[in-house]
Amino acid sequence: xxxxxxxxxxxxxxxxxNIDTDMIxxxxxxxxxxxxxxxxxxxxxxxxxxxxSPKADFVLNKEPYTGAQILVAGDNFGCGSSREHAPWxxxxxxxxxxxxxxxxxxxxxxxxxxxxxxxxLPREVIDSLMEKAxxxxxxxxxxxxxxxxxxxxxxxxxxxxxxxFRRHCLLNGLDDIGLTLQKSDKIExxxxxxxxxxxxxxxxxx
Amino acid sequence: MGNPRTLFDKIWDxxxxxxxxxxTNLLYIDRHMVHEVTSPQAFEGLRNSGRKVRAPGQTLAVxxxxxxxTDRSKGIENEESRIQVETLVQNTADFGVPYFPVEDVRQxxxxxVGPEQGFTLPGMTIVCGDSHTATHGAFGSLAFGIGTSExxxxxxxxxxxQKPAKNMLITVEGELAPGVTxxxxxxxxIGRIGTAGGTGYVIEYAGSAIRDLSMEGRMTICNMAIExxxxxxxxxxxxxxxxxxxxxxxxxxxxAWEKAVAYWSTLPSDEGATYDHEIxxxxxxxxxxxxxxxxxxxxxxxxDTVPNPKDSxxxxxxxxxxxxxxxxxxxxxTPMTDVEIDKVFIGSCTNGRxxxxxxxxxxxxxxxxxxxxxAMVVPGSGLVKMQAEEEGLDKVFKAAGFDWREPGCSxxxxxxxxxxxxxxxxxxxxxxxxxxxxxxxxxxHLVSPAMAAASAIKGKLADVREFI
Ligand code: SF4
Numbered sequence: 001x002x003x004x005x006x007x008x009x010x011x012x013x014x015x016x017x018n019i020d021t022d023m024i025x026x027x028x029x030x031x032x033x034x035x036x037x038x039x040x041x042x043x044x045x046x047x048x049x050x051x052x053s054p055k056a057d058f059v060l061n062k063e064p065y066t067g068a069q070i071l072v073a074g075d076n077f078g079c080g081s082s083r084e085h086a087p088w089x090x091x092x093x094x095x096x097x098x099x100x101x102x103x104x105x106x107x108x109x110x111x112x113x114x115x116x117x118x119x120x121l122p123r124e125v126i127d128s129l130m131e132k133a134x135x136x137x138x139x140x141x142x143x144x145x146x147x148x149x150x151x152x153x154x155x156x157x158x159x160x161x162x163x164x165f166r167r168h169c170l171l172n173g174l175d176d177i178g179l180t181l182q183k184s185d186k187i188e189x190x191x192x193x194x195x196x197x198x199x200x201x202x203x204x205x206x
Numbered sequence: 207m208g209n210p211r212t213l214f215d216k217i218w219d220x221x222x223x224x225x226x227x228x229x230t231n232l233l234y235i236d237r238h239m240v241h242e243v244t245s246p247q248a249f250e251g252l253r254n255s256g257r258k259v260r261a262p263g264q265t266l267a268v269x270x271x272x273x274x275x276t277d278r279s280k281g282i283e284n285e286e287s288r289i290q291v292e293t294l295v296q297n298t299a300d301f302g303v304p305y306f307p308v309e310d311v312r313q314x315x316x317x318x319v320g321p322e323q324g325f326t327l328p329g330m331t332i333v334c335g336d337s338h339t340a341t342h343g344a345f346g347s348l349a350f351g352i353g354t355s356e357x358x359x360x361x362x363x364x365x366x367x368q369k370p371a372k373n374m375l376i377t378v379e380g381e382l383a384p385g386v387t388x389x390x391x392x393x394x395x396i397g398r399i400g401t402a403g404g405t406g407y408v409i410e411y412a413g414s415a416i417r418d419l420s421m422e423g424r425m426t427i428c429n430m431a432i433e434x435x436x437x438x439x440x441x442x443x444x445x446x447x448x449x450x451x452x453x454x455x456x457x458x459x460x461x462a463w464e465k466a467v468a469y470w471s472t473l474p475s476d477e478g479a480t481y482d483h484e485i486x487x488x489x490x491x492x493x494x495x496x497x498x499x500x501x502x503x504x505x506x507x508x509x510d511t512v513p514n515p516k517d518s519x520x521x522x523x524x525x526x527x528x529x530x531x532x533x534x535x536x537x538x539x540t541p542m543t544d545v546e547i548d549k550v551f552i553g554s555c556t557n558g559r560x561x562x563x564x565x566x567x568x569x570x571x572x573x574x575x576x577x578x579x580x581a582m583v584v585p586g587s588g589l590v591k592m593q594a595e596e597e598g599l600d601k602v603f604k605a606a607g608f609d610w611r612e613p614g615c616s617x618x619x620x621x622x623x624x625x626x627x628x629x630x631x632x633x634x635x636x637x638x639x640x641x642x643x644x645x646x647x648x649x650x651h652l653v654s655p656a657m658a659a660a661s662a663i664k665g666k667l668a669d670v671r672e673f674i
Contacts, residue, residue, distance in 0.1 A: 017522050018401055018501050022640040027621050031286035033246035033293050045642045076402040082337040084353035105405060105437055106351055113355035164228045180363045183224055187365060190223045190234055200458035200466055201236045205304040205325060206263030
């Protein structure tokens with residue numbers, strides 16, 4: 001996983017609530033067996049006409065947002081299906097940070113596993129960021145994870161909260177599985193104790 | 207005795223392997239279900255790092271999302287779908303994971319297969335790379351959906367890094383009115399709390415109306431907990447739960463069974479346990495419901511009309527409603543029962559179990575599907591299909607003009623050939639009415655199986671009470 005320290009880039013405004021993962025990446029693109037290559041189909045049905053031509057009024061089809069690295073969106077971003085294809089598609093498009101008033105749990109979690117930083121900020125702040133993200137070429141934001149702040153195009157700073165462990169993993173690009181495997185002895189002793197208490201847990205499907 | 211604990215607290219506490227300074231727990235996972243769509247990248251990750259599957263005997267794989275619901279023997283025509291299923295076959299073989307082949311009678315939607323096999327048991331932690339894993343909470347287990355990175359984490363370590371959720375209690379007390387089903391209860395709840403209402407919570411469903419439901423009905427309730435944004439839904443195990451589980455192929459037997467039941471009986475929430483949030487609903491206040499929009503929270507009684515965005519005080523919500531009405535091709539004020547449909551889909555992990563098919567067949571019996579409507583019945587698994595055929599339900603459906611098909615996810619998400627054409631409208635027993643869910647520009651109205659059957663016959667969204 002790539003590290004995330006600071007990011008300066010164009011922020012695209014997507015002022016909709018309840019953007020679900022079916023909208024982010026429709027199911028016909030879930031047939032892939034790879035993690036990459038999904039960026040061209042990000043927001044596919046909102047972004048393209050049925051003949052495949054781009055919809056001129058969709059934000060990610062407009063300059064300079066075609067190169068956006070940050071997304072500013074409404075409440076409950078990423079609800080619905082657990083598909084990790086949603087963060088993969090965002091990442092493949094080039095988006096490394098999503099700012100919204102709230103996120104659905106599974107999507108929020110999936111972001112961190114892929115080096116994307118989801119930032120929760122209050123609705124009033126989002127309204128202001130949304131307006132600034134609308135400024136086209138001047139919609140450049142800086143995200144500073146080390147110091148936990150968003151800097152908007154006017155230089156205004158907003159502090160955000162992030163779970164300490166997740167921050168640490170993002171800053172250092174750490175792989176969860178490697179960290180957990182270091183605790184193998186604990187997992188083994190847990191299993192030993194559980195075998196006594198609930199033997200039916202083990203070997204059921206084999 | 208310590209503090210009174212909830213069902214969720216008890217399951218959580220008994221699965222903590224280690225705790226980090228910041229309160230993140232390493233949680234032991236008892237059961238892991240795997241399907242073809244969210245697992246290829248996880249197995250690829252294992253392979254790349256030379257890791258193996260830690261507990262194949264606690265893992266079960268089945269292909270469901272991509273499989274055709276027509277004759278299986280011809281294989282899968284769509285190349286990408288076929289590759290995805292073949293990849294699962296190869297991965298499960300390489301890593302020694304038990305797998306039910308597509309032609310096996312036990313094949314079906316992963317959330318129907320787990321309970322059917324007794325793989326799903328009370329008091330367990332159960333995960334799957336699929337948000338409707340919440341279904342298994344009906345057994346008094348903590349069951350939740352995970353992403354592919356977490357699938358890889360569970361395959362490699364049989365654990366997950368998690369922070370505890372908050373506890374929410376939703377009670378439904380009293381008796382349901384005629385024609386009102388588990389599906390109506392769960393949709394009514396989402397209508398009330400909204401799709402983000404459960405974010406950060408595990409919802410425990412309780413009360414006499416929940417206890418009175420069959421296990422099938424309880425699964426329908428928990429299945430849609432995720433549609434209310436909750437991490438999981440959970441219902442206390444009781445005699446009904448034990449009776450359902452007993453004798454299933456992977457359930458404990460003999461002495462282990464006795465021991466298991468004794469343990470499971472300690473799980474229900476303690477007297478005096480507290481919740482972070484409580485909602486109390488009277489069963490008699492719930493009507494047969496239907497969705498009008500593109501979010502599962504867009505719920506109205508079937509006797510209502512399409513709502514007006516102008517009536518919403520929240521401008522964000524009003525804008526979302528406008529967008530939904532435009533997408534759905536509906537006008538505010540139209541009675542829901544005037545809305546004409548093109549297709550009907552009866553199936554999915556929400557409503558593809560035997561009881562659902564019985565409820566739909568009861569309405570369909572002796573009737574005819576309206577002209578111009580295509581009504582599909584897709585059993586949730588091969589075993590559900592077999593049972594239905596033993597009971598003669600297939601004949602009832604066929605005689606009424608329904609299309610009786612092979613098991614799978616089918617038009618719940620339209621990853622196989624079963625999909626709506628642009629602009630087509632469907633009464634569907636599935637769980638999501640999102641834009642494009644059942645095909646590009648498809649229009650979905652979520653309903654119960656009985657309501658779906660009634661709608662097929664009327665050719666419009668219909669009130670099931672006219673048929674009972
Ligand atoms: S039936 Fe629908 S909701 Fe259930 S697992 Fe399949 S696609 Fe998902």
